[in-house]
Amino acid sequence: MGRPRMAVSAAFFCFGTIAGSLVPRMPAFKESLGLSDGQVGLVFLAYAVGAVAGAALARPVMAWGARRLVRGGTLVILALLIGPAVAPVFGLFALSFFLLGILGGFLDVLENSQAAEMERQAGRPMINGFHGFWSVGFIAGAVGSAVxxxxxxxxxxxxxxxxxxVxxxxxxxxxxxxxxxxxATTMLPSGTTRWRIGTAVVGVSAIAFLGIMVESGGGDWGPIYLRDVGQTGLGLAATVGVAFALAMTAVRFTADRFTARTSPAVVAATGALVSATGVGVAIAFPAPLTAIAGFMLVGAGCAVMVPLAFSAGANLARSGTALSIVTGAGYAGSIVGPFLIGSTSDRVGLRTALAIPLAAALAVLVSAVSLRPPSRGTDSLLVEPGAEGVVK
Incomplete structure (x- = not known):
């Protein structure tokens, strides 16, 4: 592994460690601050709104060069991690997540741009492997949180x-x-119209939007589901994050080979089907062991959807605008998902509210199948490194 590739992997690892340290402690925050499910949803909403703003900010400053921005941004987000731990009331707690979201969205765009550059230089799928290092970091953070x-x-x-x-x-x-x-400067064929580029960006953004809704439903709400519906202790509830991330990591370190043998659309559709199955298992069988198994399937399935969408976005425009749009759409899924899940849970219970990420996973399946080309060389909306055209 060359030095740049190792550094990009380390950046994803550090980012994942921060996320893994934050989300599994949400049941403790919920109890100490006396938050309802609806308020938890608003906290995740605050993070997502901040992330959309951060993703938009990354687009104009990327021209300055991502190296120093990622290095400095990592240190800043680590400092902001202290905010939720010292927030005495709900309003300040939500504000701390909003600030974390700004840095998170900012780093997300920059790090995925660096990962896509490494893919283009190598001429083969690599994006899931980089996100695998994010998952390893998430596991490290989640284990620390559980302990x-x-x-x-x-x-x-x-x-x-x-x-x-860190x-x-x-x-x-x-x-x-x-x-x-x-x-990218060469991933689209010459003569590609603005309409075709716009259609590609919209299609990929839809995958990102729905994929992050699924990921948020499993990763963010899994610990709370086990605590409230599965009636477990805080320690066991926190292990859902570890199980979710373990499954996600295992898939991400193998998915690039699957993508190279098939196509991004096939991999995305497979991931959506596995995620939908996992959410269904958790809803149908909320006992701790079966619920954890269900959330592991969610993690395994959604492992590929967002990285493939981000990789495609990075390869649709030279300026980085497409990736900012796709990333923003993904975080918009984080805005809509937690709000819908939290507000629905307050009315009919969290078990019923998980039908929302289930529906999102099925929508990704339908979208990915519709984007799958009938034969090689046919245009679609997911970009593969080393391929000429919009999609393999």
């Missing part, structure tokens, strides 16, 4: 330790990042 919750360690000392350790290792590891300044 801290089981030992009764509060979020503040836990997050301070995460900030110090910040210290990020300084040398991220020094070799590529200084990406935009998207």
């Amino acid at each position: 801290a919750a089981s030992l009764g360690i509060g979020p503040l000392p836990h997050y301070m330790l995460v900030a110090v350790v 910040g210290a290792v990020s300084v040398p590891l991220l020094s070799g990042l590529p200084d990406t300044r935009g998207g």
Whole structure:
């Protein structure tokens, strides 16, 4: 593994560790602040709104070069991780997630741009592998969260330790990042119309929107579902994040080979089907073991949907505008999903509310099948590195 590739992998790992440290502690935050499911949904909404803003901000500054922005942004988001741990009331708690979202969306666009550049240089699918390192980081963070919750360690000392350790290792590891300044210049055939480019961006954005709705439904709400519906303790509830991330990681480190043998559309459709099955299992069988198994299937299925959409977005426009739009659409899914799940849960219960990510997974399946070309060389909406045209 060359130095730039290693640095991009490390950047995804650091970002994943932050996410893995944050989400599994939500049951503890919910209890300490006395939050309802609807308020939890609003907190996730605040993060998603911030992420959309951060993704939009990344587009104009990418021309300055992504290396320093990713290195500095990683340190800033680690500092902001302390915010939720010290927030005394719901309003400040939601504000801390909004600020985390701004940095999260900003880093998401920049890191995926760097990953897509590595893909183009290699001429083969690599995006799922990079997101696999994000998942490894998420596992590390989630394990730390589960251990801290089981030992009764509060979020503040836990997050301070995460900030110090991840910040210290990020300084040398991220020094070799590529200084990406935009998207692809040659992935679309000459003469491609603005209408065709716009159609491609809309189609890929839809996959990102729905895919992140599914991922949010499993990863964000899984611990709360196990706590409230499965009637488990905080420690076991936090392990849902670990199980979810383990399944996601295993798939991501193997999905690039599957993509190379088939097509991005086939892989996305398969992932959607697996995710839908997992949500269905969790709804039908809420006992701890079966619910955890269901959320593992959700993690395995949604592992491929968002990386493929982000890779396609990075290869649809030179300036990086398409990737910003696709990333923003993905986080819009994080806006709509938590709000719908939280508000629906307050009215009819979280078990029924999980029908929302189930429907989103089925919509991805239908979309991906409709985008699958009848034969090689036929235009579609998902881009594969090394292929000439919009999609394999």
